[in-house]
Amino acid sequence: MVDSEPQAPNIVAENVQVRYTVNTNDPGQRSQGLRRIGNAMLGRRGQTTVRALRGVNLVAREGEMVGVVGANGSGKSTFLRNIAGVEQPDRGRILVRYQPLLLGVSAALQPALSGSENVRLGCLAMGLSPEEAAEAFDYVVELSSLGAAIHRPMGTYSSGMGARLRFAIALAARPKILLIDEALSTGDATFAERSERAMDELLAEAGTVLLVNHAAKVIQELCTRAVWMHKGEILMDGPAEAVAEKYRWWAWNVAKGKEDVAEKLLHDIVRNAVKEEINILEPELVKNPIPRHAARATKKERAFARHIKRRDHAEVIEETATPLLASAESQVWPEKFETPQSPAKFPALPKPASEAFSAVKSQAGPPPLRLRPSDKKVILRASDPLDRASAIASEGDLTGRRLALQARKVADKRYQDRQKRRDMDDSESVSASKTPHESSIGTHSRDSKR
Amino acid sequence: MNEPTNPSEVRNPLGLSTIPSVSSEGLVPVGKRTSLRSYLAALWNRRHFIIAESRAKMSGSTRKNLLGYGWLFLNPLLSVLAFWFIFGFILQSSRGIENFLGYLVIGVFFFQFTGKSMTGGTGSIRAGAQMIKGFQFPRAALPISTVVRNFLDFIPTVAVMLVLIAVIPPAEVITWRVILVIPVIALQTIFNVGLACLLARIGHKIPDLTNFMSIVSRFWLYGSGVFFSIEDRLADYPAILTAMQFNPMHAYLTLVRNSLLYGVDSPAWLWILGTVWAFGLLIVGFLFFWRGEESYGRL
Numbered sequence: 001m002v003d004s005e006p007q008a009p010n011i012v013a014e015n016v017q018v019r020y021t022v023n024t025n026d027p028g029q030r031s032q033g034l035r036r037i038g039n040a041m042l043g044r045r046g047q048t049t050v051r052a053l054r055g056v057n058l059v060a061r062e063g064e065m066v067g068v069v070g071a072n073g074s075g076k077s078t079f080l081r082n083i084a085g086v087e088q089p090d091r092g093r094i095l096v097r098y099q100p101l102l103l104g105v106s107a108a109l110q111p112a113l114s115g116s117e118n119v120r121l122g123c124l125a126m127g128l129s130p131e132e133a134a135e136a137f138d139y140v141v142e143l144s145s146l147g148a149a150i151h152r153p154m155g156t157y158s159s160g161m162g163a164r165l166r167f168a169i170a171l172a173a174r175p176k177i178l179l180i181d182e183a184l185s186t187g188d189a190t191f192a193e194r195s196e197r198a199m200d201e202l203l204a205e206a207g208t209v210l211l212v213n214h215a216a217k218v219i220q221e222l223c224t225r226a227v228w229m230h231k232g233e234i235l236m237d238g239p240a241e242a243v244a245e246k247y248r249w250w251a252w253n254v255a256k257g258k259e260d261v262a263e264k265l266l267h268d269i270v271r272n273a274v275k276e277e278i279n280i281l282e283p284e285l286v287k288n289p290i291p292r293h294a295a296r297a298t299k300k301e302r303a304f305a306r307h308i309k310r311r312d313h314a315e316v317i318e319e320t321a322t323p324l325l326a327s328a329e330s331q332v333w334p335e336k337f338e339t340p341q342s343p344a345k346f347p348a349l350p351k352p353a354s355e356a357f358s359a360v361k362s363q364a365g366p367p368p369l370r371l372r373p374s375d376k377k378v379i380l381r382a383s384d385p386l387d388r389a390s391a392i393a394s395e396g397d398l399t400g401r402r403l404a405l406q407a408r409k410v411a412d413k414r415y416q417d418r419q420k421r422r423d424m425d426d427s428e429s430v431s432a433s434k435t436p437h438e439s440s441i442g443t444h445s446r447d448s449k450r
Numbered sequence: 451m452n453e454p455t456n457p458s459e460v461r462n463p464l465g466l467s468t469i470p471s472v473s474s475e476g477l478v479p480v481g482k483r484t485s486l487r488s489y490l491a492a493l494w495n496r497r498h499f500i501i502a503e504s505r506a507k508m509s510g511s512t513r514k515n516l517l518g519y520g521w522l523f524l525n526p527l528l529s530v531l532a533f534w535f536i537f538g539f540i541l542q543s544s545r546g547i548e549n550f551l552g553y554l555v556i557g558v559f560f561f562q563f564t565g566k567s568m569t570g571g572t573g574s575i576r577a578g579a580q581m582i583k584g585f586q587f588p589r590a591a592l593p594i595s596t597v598v599r600n601f602l603d604f605i606p607t608v609a610v611m612l613v614l615i616a617v618i619p620p621a622e623v624i625t626w627r628v629i630l631v632i633p634v635i636a637l638q639t640i641f642n643v644g645l646a647c648l649l650a651r652i653g654h655k656i657p658d659l660t661n662f663m664s665i666v667s668r669f670w671l672y673g674s675g676v677f678f679s680i681e682d683r684l685a686d687y688p689a690i691l692t693a694m695q696f697n698p699m700h701a702y703l704t705l706v707r708n709s710l711l712y713g714v715d716s717p718a719w720l721w722i723l724g725t726v727w728a729f730g731l732l733i734v735g736f737l738f739f740w741r742g743e744e745s746y747g748r749l
């Protein structure tokens with residue numbers, strides 16, 4: 001995760017806010033007076049506004065597989081829908097490099113049609129031409145591995161088979177950004193292997209995958225980075241192992257009814273959260289970072305310079321040999337110091353502002369639990385690395401940095417293992433010379449990887 | 451983020467926070483309404499999808515029946531027979547119209563095409579909610595595919611109707627003007643696309659419109675002279691008659707009847723009226739729909 005050279009971003013979400021106005025049965029939300037009579041006549045009880053996303057900032061880069069964990073109703077699916085461009089956020093904006101493809105539980109396939117007809121329809125829906133759809137057909141059949149069931153109506157499929165077909169169709173369009181909303185959980189083990197391979201190919205082509213799943217284990221196994229969403233906000237953003245571990249611990253406590261531990265954990269995480277801000281540089285600024293008024297000044301200078309150029313008078317400059325760097329150095333510095341030099345003294349660095357802040361604030365009792373940061377740009381950060389946050393969250397565990405390194409190593413190792421297995425499989429299949437259909441698919445996928 | 455995992459901590463020993471800067475070069479806002487030109491280009495690229503989708507819906511609805519596609523021909527055949535039995539055999543009414551059976555059949559079938567496009571277009575956004583939530587495509591594909599589907603239903607109907615009108619007495623005057631049915635169908639289809647686009651956005655904003663549409667459709671049906679000649683009935687009210695004659699459906703129906711049944715030339719103003727309505731509504735409806743492109747994801 002500690003990259004010296006960050007990859008180019010594929011998705012940038014800046015302060016995304018979404019609210020829905022929905023009907024409610026809540027007696028506390030009931031409207032009063034005339035409006036209540038009107039609502040009763042229309043068969044309504046009352047309306048309430050739900051803030052599904054409260055200012056989410058996220059940058060996902062090339063080759064990253066980001067997992068999104070969180071409880072039900074924390075805004076994961078809404079966030080994915082907004083990234084896919086299916087919905088527009090009320091505030092904020094989302095920038096993408098390529099058109100994202102949302103792979104949801106529901107897709108636009110016709111249950112009355114056979115699987116093969118649906119493959120064609122799905123490919124056309126994603127913008128492929130009929131020729132491309134025909135080419136992609138074999139790939140889809142191979143990836144979904146439905147066998148003869150591909151010719152049966154889709155209404156007769158089991159949910160797992162349907163999910164497999166949808167996943168395969170989605171990958172047939174070769175998207176660069178894939179958003180997966182709990183679609184992989186229904187596939188069996190053989191399909192998990194195939195889908196992993198397909199996603200590795202996608203990531204190798206500088207793509208990005210966002211994976212929403214309740215199961216922290218899936219995130220840990222597949223992703224390099226994870227994001228924990230809670231009530232429409234991003235609580236944690238970091239290496240998949242660390243985030244998923246903490247989410248699991250929290251979810252376990254909630255499930256066991258240990259509300260106090262869960263609350264405390266959440267509270268610590270909120271206190272340690274860095275309110276992520278993103279500064280988006282506009283392309284015109286990137287190209288020419290000089291403000292307009294300054295640019296005008298340079299224009300004037302240029303005109304001045306042109307005027308100078310016009311003079312047909314060349315000044316004679318005496319040519320001197322440029323001194324060599326080494327010789328110049330030897331002139332300034334003595335070869336040897338006769339007297340031992342005392343080491344240079346630097347003034348002590350001032351304490352971090354956050355520490356000073358915490359020193360004042362060390363009062364009895366924790367500060368009130370606040371999930372929603374105020375509108376002011378307050379940046380929350382850990383006051384003390386040894387405070388209760390890390391003590392509870394990573395008790396007897398490695399520090400986050402080591403976790404990050406480890407996560408990266410593990411991910412690399414897994415990738416290499418998979419690659420090795422694949423190479424072995426491929427060589428086996430070539431040596432055994434399986435059906436020509438399957439071997440052609442293998443070469444196709446390998447070509448695309450190169 | 452936990453403090454030690456924060457990579458900026460390494461570079462930033464003073465604990466000053468930095469806001470990460472991201473260049474937006476090469477990034478585009480997602481799901482925003484594009485310019486009309488690129489929108490039309492995207493729509494044109496999806497033409498295969500629109501056709502495939504309408505055909506899939508059509509065959510999906512017929513496949514469960516034993517006779518399958520046969521119903522596309524049987525349905526109009528049976529309705530013409532029913533009309534013939536009631537109006538031609540039992541009532542023997544002509545209401546002062548020459549070849550009343552042909553007059554009625556043309557009116558009913560051609561009006562059905564527009565009526566179905568109208569109701570289908572009103573609910574097209576709601577019916578395609580799964581698809582809208584599924585992936586990104588120009589949303590105008592939905593109302594257009596509704597019209598395409600009705601058009602595909604309409605073609606076998608017209609074929610059956612032509613055969614039956616020719617077979618069942620009284621005999622028609624068949625001239626070269628039969629060919630003029632094709633431009634009329636084209637104009638009516640263009641009109642339907644505009645209508646479906648217009649109503650799709652309104653129907654998305656006001657879901658109650660779906661209930662209202664069947665009543666509007668009924669009213670329009672009687673106002674277009676499907677069962678009777680409005681020129682005869684409204685002869686005493688010239689003001690209403692003039693207003694009714696601006697009705698595009700009346701223009702299309704009259705054009706078809708003149709060319710197919712009576713073999714006479716239609717007045718030029720009917721052609722102009724039909725063309726202006728078709729292209730005018732197409733432009734207005736499509737632009738209106740395009741302006742609301744971003745809102746269709748929310749239901």
